Amino acid sequence: MSEQTDEGYDEWLExxxxxxxxAFECPNGHGSLPPxxxxxxxxxxxxxxxxxxxxxxxxxxxxxxxxxxxxxxDAPYTVAIVDFGLVxxxxxxxxxxxxxxxxxxxxxxxxxxxxxxxxxxxxxx
Amino acid sequence: xxGVRIAGTGHTHFGKFPERTARDMFAEASDGAIEDAGIAxxxxxxxxxxxxxxxxxxxxxxxxxxMAEIAGVHGAATRFESACASSGAAVREAxxxxxxxxxxxxxxxxxxRMTNLGTAGATKALSIAADELFEIRAGMSFPGAYxxxxxxxFEEYGGSREDLAHVAVKNHANALExxxxxxxxxxxxxxxxxxxxxxxxxGLYDACPISxxxxxxxxxxxxxxxxxxxxxxxxxxxxGQGGDRMALADREYLARTPAAEDASxxxxxxxxxxxxxxxxxxxxxxxxxxxxxxxxxxxxxxxGEGITAAREGETTADGDRPVNLSGGLKAKGHPVGAxxxxxxxxxxxxxxxxxxxxxxxxxxxxxxxxxxxxxxASTTVHVLxxxx
Ligand SMILES: [Zn+2]
Numbered sequence: 268m269s270e271q272t273d274e275g276y277d278e279w280l281e282x283x284x285x286x287x288x289x290a291f292e293c294p295n296g297h298g299s300l301p302p303x304x305x306x307x308x309x310x311x312x313x314x315x316x317x318x319x320x321x322x323x324x325x326x327x328x329x330x331x332x333x334x335x336x337x338x339x340x341d342a343p344y345t346v347a348i349v350d351f352g353l354v355x356x357x358x359x360x361x362x363x364x365x366x367x368x369x370x371x372x373x374x375x376x377x378x379x380x381x382x383x384x385x386x387x388x389x390x391x392x
Numbered sequence: 393x394x395g396v397r398i399a400g401t402g403h404t405h406f407g408k409f410p411e412r413t414a415r416d417m418f419a420e421a422s423d424g425a426i427e428d429a430g431i432a433x434x435x436x437x438x439x440x441x442x443x444x445x446x447x448x449x450x451x452x453x454x455x456x457x458x459m460a461e462i463a464g465v466h467g468a469a470t471r472f473e474s475a476c477a478s479s480g481a482a483v484r485e486a487x488x489x490x491x492x493x494x495x496x497x498x499x500x501x502x503x504x505r506m507t508n509l510g511t512a513g514a515t516k517a518l519s520i521a522a523d524e525l526f527e528i529r530a531g532m533s534f535p536g537a538y539x540x541x542x543x544x545x546f547e548e549y550g551g552s553r554e555d556l557a558h559v560a561v562k563n564h565a566n567a568l569e570x571x572x573x574x575x576x577x578x579x580x581x582x583x584x585x586x587x588x589x590x591x592x593x594x595g596l597y598d599a600c601p602i603s604x605x606x607x608x609x610x611x612x613x614x615x616x617x618x619x620x621x622x623x624x625x626x627x628x629x630x631x632g633q634g635g636d637r638m639a640l641a642d643r644e645y646l647a648r649t650p651a652a653e654d655a656s657x658x659x660x661x662x663x664x665x666x667x668x669x670x671x672x673x674x675x676x677x678x679x680x681x682x683x684x685x686x687x688x689x690x691x692x693x694x695x696g697e698g699i700t701a702a703r704e705g706e707t708t709a710d711g712d713r714p715v716n717l718s719g720g721l722k723a724k725g726h727p728v729g730a731x732x733x734x735x736x737x738x739x740x741x742x743x744x745x746x747x748x749x750x751x752x753x754x755x756x757x758x759x760x761x762x763x764x765x766x767x768x769a770s771t772t773v774h775v776l777x778x779x780x
Binding site for chain 2: 273276299300307326327328329330331332333334335336337338339341344346348354355356357358359368379384386387
């Protein structure tokens, strides 16, 4: 892929790597993630950064066996959607033998096996 | 406001034809539709065409004029891209165009070339229907996204892999005699359960195949059909479209598809009917769980109650509410951009008694088509009725 800047996203991922995960909140209490100029729910431009809690709850997950070429060496791997209250995050779940809904996990940044790119990873909290 | 009739339909076989280009396939489908309509090619005023991955699969964007050229149609031509609902969106806009009186005769269709990419390439191409930053970079695949929905459904409402397997078995059974279908083979619940996993809980037989194919219909106004004494007994009487947040994680529901609920409510209101009036439906079953979510979203079942419909024989060919008598995307195939129009063709032929499975619904007068894009971030629903 060509060099593209993902202003907002890269900064956000870096914050997660440093244990300082955040999301945006609009005056009406809707959560969203960068890059964002307005709340995707109500269109309000007043977005405040809010710290996310240290851990969230796994809402749903799947173990993927057939991957795209960018993740082929990672397979099989588990993708989870995790509820952090204000927002849900999507990432890979590592360090759990029998992953299931409802477990508490913390977000961090690790590497993709296949490409070495940064990857949002959840591990048991 | 004028009504909209289906004057002609055309279809290629769905299957694995890596040597065929989209333009080759659309030439065949559009020829079939125009010939079936029995009108002169020059009567067609505009083309709306659905395609999703042309840039990736064939290095070809701007396919509207290309396909008009190959179909021998002069005039405006526009491509619609809405992931797997691309040609459903094309149908919807064509219906609006005819209704508002601007156009009397439209060609609407779609095509997709996929198998030349191979499994890994097609998996990647399909994945771009998800959010690049927040889903694809986490390793989400298209089956993976539906697997997340399946597990969320099991968690919220219950249900099992075996319930899902019955959806696959049913749709394979419906496609057995369909020569246009990609998979004309009976399967058993055991085979589905024992198939290699793709994204748990979904296995190989929970997923539609990767397909090549094209489809086309000719839509005309009521007035045009009457003036030219066309044989066009089926009308599109209801149209609806709904949207949702792009990423699954941002949705209010992980085990429901509100975009499809909105689309079907709009289509029912537009046609002046409700779910109980529908005799037969083709719904977007790219994965077994997708059919369950679909039949709940169109109001055939309450949320959480559609999971056992196939197992209990309610949506089978001999059931009260037959769903996907064509074999669905699951067995007929899913050349993404061609699917929405193909579903319209199936329902139209079921209503006219020309479908190989028409015997299952001999008195059907009202049909529904549900075509979903991505993980149902966009959906179109159409109501078809035998014109009175
Ligand atoms: Zn808001």
